[in-house]
Amino acid sequence: MATFIIEGQHQLKGSIQPQGAKNEALQILCAVLLTAEEITINNIPDIVDVNKLIDLLRKLGVKINKLEKGSYTFKADDVNLKYLESEAFKQDGKGLRGSIMIVGPLLARFGKGYIPKPGGDKIGRRRLDTHFEGFINLGASFRYNKEDHFYGVEAKKLKGAYMLLDEASVTGTANIVMAAVLAEGRTTIYNAACEPYLQQLCKMLNRMGAKISGIGSNMLIIDGVDELGGTEHRMLPDMIEIGSWIGLAAMTKSELTIKNVSWNDLGLIPNVFRKLGITVEQQGDDIHIPAHTEGYEIQNFIDGSILTISDAPWPGFTPDLLSIILVVATQARGSVLIHQKMFESRLFFVDKLIDMGAKIILCDPHRATVIGHDFKSSLKATTMSSPDIRAGVSLLIAALSAKGTSTIHNIEQIDRGYENIDERLRAIGAKITRLN
Incomplete structure (x- = not known):
């Protein structure tokens, strides 16, 4: 200590x-899982929570190259989905609050996403209902193992839906947006969070080929696309x-x-x-x-x-x-x-x-x-x-x-x-x- x-x-x-913004970094880094093409991210803060997430992505098989201080390239063209069901992942994932946001991209691109109950600050209850209710609305099936606090969602193909979030959760909105960009049809998210960091995520996804409108408001409309490409992004x-x-x-x-x-x-x-x-x-x-x-x-x-x-x-x-x-x-x-x-x-x-x-x-x-x-x-x-x-x-x-x-x-x-x-x-x- x-x-x-x-x-x-x-x-x-x-x-x-x-x-660079910690809360933005945790969202943006998870979004690299949405494409097999290379993404360059600049102004990444050198802090424990972000470095843990980068390490988690590396263990998932993402190819990561450090260009210079704060700048990295990420290429998720060979993701190791078996890692998600390993004991090592259960330990690595629960030590970081932001790890919950890998679920949306994994579900959208690979049809399944798992996560142990995330850790983080001891500042009170930080429930995950908004995340998983959003995935269920998109057509995913949900399961939870109470013994080892392990969550899972699976779907052959997500389908767009209208949803009114029970709270304007920033991480919940980010997770649902990342799932919806590859879903079939239109998704409308009302009572969406609209923090600058979430706006940054949506703008980055649009540069990757997503179709998101309403950015900066509490209603996001997402027309699903078949695939996303690479891009370059700078943190606020x-x-x-x-x-x-x-x-x-x-x-x-x-x-x-x-x-x-x-x-x-x-x-x-x-x-x-x-x-x-x-x-x-x-x-x-x-x-x-x-x-x-x-x-x-x-x-x-x-x-x-x-x-x-x-x-x-x-x-x-x-x-x-x-x-x-x-x-x-x-x-x-x-x-x-x-x-x-x-x-x-x-x-x-x-x-x-x-x-x-x-x-x-x-x-x-x-x-x-x-x-x-x-x-x-x-x-x-x-x-x-x-x-x-x-x-x-x-x-x-x-x-x-x-x-x-x-x-x-x-x-x-x-x-x-x-x-x-x-x-x-x-x-x-x-x-x-x-x-x-």
Whole structure:
């Protein structure tokens, strides 16, 4: 188990380049299974979850060639379907949440897809019903082995269908779209997720020869085709990492520039941070955060009531940044109610912030009220453990702003989603050491 040692209260300065988007990568990489032709993907983040998926594809028989840092070619012209029923696959697949998205492409192209119950963050229930109900709507038969938690779907030929999803699941929508592009006839998906990462997947599939319309809306119409070809694709910058750096700059009173952020794909993120009183300046396609030497003040609603920040499906505010917002609020002027609607365990890391001196009332598993210190009282250094990717980075930001030297264990959780985070932070002045 690796550990970070962090010396807090150092002002940072400089620029930082966001990595490629983790959540997009997990979808795009699975899509290479839809064709026997070569696909080139650029700006792939070098993080644990993505590297695990690349390794899983390699074991499936996909020919993978690394061109340079972040750029690979993939060719799935000799897929080893026997691997799907091996004990090795049961172990490899369950260690990664994103592995669920290989099922749609495999089902569409080869008529069967299997997966063990995926792992990932311990942030609450993340059910798979949307995925499998979509496959069943397309004509697949479904089976589940309760003893070893193994799922399977099979179909001789998928047929297009109309479906209204029970939730706007991003991975569920991606999986169903990848299955439907090779189905016979027209598929209509209503209440589809429409995140930028899903839009990227649909655009890539269209370049491969798919016929998807309604991209960016909550209704996707897919006319099935017989086969798909190769293409080249570039990942968006990771919006969650961009939000993390905004929060880091504010909490450490640092002047930072975040480079090449793809402003048009950030949605509400800049404005939500502005509601906390943080100055977020657009400079071309960069974000500039000036040093907040006088702190930052939370806005109330127009009627004077306490600000509430909650997550929602896109174009609402992403749930992956609520942990960052909560930490940043601990040093604001004013109070805010954080409402995490989607995952019932994601706020349970606040006890660690309370140990550091933060004023937080955990109202229930989904809501927390934060009373900001306005930097009149610093957070105090402590020893803690990272419970998941986003909470881990939130604790890291807290430690970088805290008085004294903090220790964070289980940083493998942070490495799952953030590329070489300690090296990149040291480059802008952070005092952080990795112990293996």
